[in-house]
Amino acid sequence: xxxxSPLDLPEGDPFGPHNLPYGVFSTVxxxxxxxxxxxxxxxxxxxxxxxxxxxxxxxxLLDQPLLNPLLAAGRPVWTAVxxxxxxxxxxxxxxxxxxxxxxxxxxxxxxxxxxxxxxxxFYASEHHATNVGRIFRPEGEALTPNWKHLPIGYxxxxxxxxxxxxxxxxxxxxxxxxxxxxxxxxxSRRLDIEAEVGFVVGTPSALGDRVPxxxxxxxxxxxxxxxxxxxxxxxxWEYRPLGPFLGKSFATSVSAWxxxxxxxxxxxxxxxxxxxxxxxxLDDSAVEPGGLDIRIEVAVNGHxxxxxxxxxMYWTAAQQLAHMTVNGASLRTGDLFASGTVxxxxxxxxxxxxxxxxxxxxxxxxxxGKRTFLEDGDEVVLTAWAPxxxxxxxxxxxVAGRIAPAV
Numbered sequence: 001x002x003x004x005s006p007l008d009l010p011e012g013d014p015f016g017p018h019n020l021p022y023g024v025f026s027t028v029x030x031x032x033x034x035x036x037x038x039x040x041x042x043x044x045x046x047x048x049x050x051x052x053x054x055x056x057x058x059x060x061l062l063d064q065p066l067l068n069p070l071l072a073a074g075r076p077v078w079t080a081v082x083x084x085x086x087x088x089x090x091x092x093x094x095x096x097x098x099x100x101x102x103x104x105x106x107x108x109x110x111x112x113x114x115x116x117x118x119x120x121x122f123y124a125s126e127h128h129a130t131n132v133g134r135i136f137r138p139e140g141e142a143l144t145p146n147w148k149h150l151p152i153g154y155x156x157x158x159x160x161x162x163x164x165x166x167x168x169x170x171x172x173x174x175x176x177x178x179x180x181x182x183x184x185x186x187x188s189r190r191l192d193i194e195a196e197v198g199f200v201v202g203t204p205s206a207l208g209d210r211v212p213x214x215x216x217x218x219x220x221x222x223x224x225x226x227x228x229x230x231x232x233x234x235x236x237w238e239y240r241p242l243g244p245f246l247g248k249s250f251a252t253s254v255s256a257w258x259x260x261x262x263x264x265x266x267x268x269x270x271x272x273x274x275x276x277x278x279x280x281x282l283d284d285s286a287v288e289p290g291g292l293d294i295r296i297e298v299a300v301n302g303h304x305x306x307x308x309x310x311x312x313m314y315w316t317a318a319q320q321l322a323h324m325t326v327n328g329a330s331l332r333t334g335d336l337f338a339s340g341t342v343x344x345x346x347x348x349x350x351x352x353x354x355x356x357x358x359x360x361x362x363x364x365x366x367x368x369g370k371r372t373f374l375e376d377g378d379e380v381v382l383t384a385w386a387p388x389x390x391x392x393x394x395x396x397x398x399v400a401g402r403i404a405p406a407v
Contacts, residue, residue, distance in 0.1 A: 230247060300379070
């Protein structure tokens with residue numbers, strides 16, 4: 001029986017020609033050479049190799065160790081390259097030229113696909129913000145007065161963004177135990193996750209310019225799943241008055257794959273109804289729907305503990321980008337901004353352990369024992385999918401991380 005070609009995908013494969021996420025890989029045979037790859041089924045297409053074989057004008061752009069040159073090339077080039085890739089992978093005339101450049105996933109190592117310029121994390125889920133407010137301010141208002149008027153965010157640390165599969169070392173820091181008179185130093189005892197969606201900026205903007213809502217597609221290249229690890233005990237002691245610092249800066253994990261924004265067109269959806277009139281620069285009533293119907297799944301040690309719905313996010317990525325630049329702050333190629341924890345209205349839709357266990361009050365029951373926060377050796381895996389064209393599914397690359405002991 002002849003071996004099936006990697007170009008012949010099973011019907012409904014979520015990594016078919018409607019998806020085509022980008023990554024960076026190396027092979028066992030040539031571990032020192034990193035190159036751009038495009039996922040197709042359970043294979044990786046060597047994008048530059050295929051481009052050279054087919055005489056593409058984009059061969060040099062694709063023959064790079066990072067996605068940044070492609071990101072910087074801008075939307076017309078992104079569109080053209082995506083059209084070429086779909087043609088190469090689906091047209092019968094190209095099979096003989098393309099097949100030699102498809103490498104099984106099992107034979108490659110995946111790397112951080114782009115150099116992160118700046119990292120910004122938002123706080124865009126009303127359900128998450130409300131739950132956290134109820135946990136920390138049980139006698140007060142759950143939401144702060146500004147929450148429904150602007151997307152709240154903070155600047156993170158680009159240098160600690162790591163690719164899926166990288167071990168997460170338990171951070172050290174100051175903690176203030178309940179009832180203590182002075183802080184103590186040591187490993188975090190309340191290590192948590194945050195299930196998020198990240199957005200990768202391609203086209204930069206000049207210092208002093210603002211990026212309006214309708215220019216979102218011109219600047220954002222694609223989407224990646226993201227886990228913004230959090231040391232809740234370190235964070236709760238340090239965050240007043242300036243906000244997250246060491247409790248968040250030790251690690252942020254992203255998928256090895258960046259899904260092009262255009263692959264998610266069928267997942268566009270209206271965001272939740274707003275309770276207050278928005279200022280003009282955030283008013284998205286006259287632009288394309290900014291929500292995305294991405295369904296996330298969170299697993300701890302192989303056991304699903306939550307299914308957060310991204311469609312429930314109050315603030316959209318376009319609003320976050322508009323707010324991030326409204327003061328004239330410039331964008332750089334490789335900027336990464338994240339949604340903040342994705343949570344829905346139901347208990348099983350909460351995107352972090354702080355919410356799922358209600359700050360440790362209600363431990364999770366796992367086969368290996370109860371969990372309030374993460375223990376050394378625990379592995380967290382985020383997966384997600386979104387509706388694609390004609391009833392298909394677009395699967396996002398997973399994000400995995402295992403907790404290593406403090407050093």
